[in-house]
Amino acid sequence: MTSINLSEPAPDVIPDILCDAAAKKRYQRGRFLGKGGFAKCYELTDLDNGQVFAGKIVSKQLLVKPHQKDKMAQEISIHRSLKHDHVVGFHSFFEDNNFVYIVLELCKRRVSFS
């Protein structure tokens, strides 16, 4: 089960360098891709190997109510279990005190993403 830790108040400035401490990965936040109901999406570049992903970044300020947190956790849980040619690939998920980060295959054309 995916769990999201909401222990502290969350400022809303997204860092330029995102750190996935558990996976020992760092990503450079790049071009803004778009905004959804909860997430802001940016290109993310893996600083080890230059691989480029789409990062869906959700402020924990938007996940205060239990049902919001549950919806987010459920989206992550379902997406990470899916692998299909017609569904955007799930790469990883991590969080810091302020944001939840979902790292996805980058879609280069403007089509439906989820």
Ligand SMILES: Nc1ncnc2c1ncn2[C@@H]1O[C@H](COP(=O)(O)OP(=O)(O)OP(=O)(O)O)[C@@H](O)[C@H]1O
């Ligand atoms: N994998 C991706 N590759 C490239 N751009 C993406 C990707 N995922 C999302 N985007 C961009 O970010 C925008 C917001 O995506 P997001 O999935 O957060 O919201 P949504 O699906 O539009 O709405 P909702 O919040 O209801 O799911 C998209 O409209 C698209 O422009």
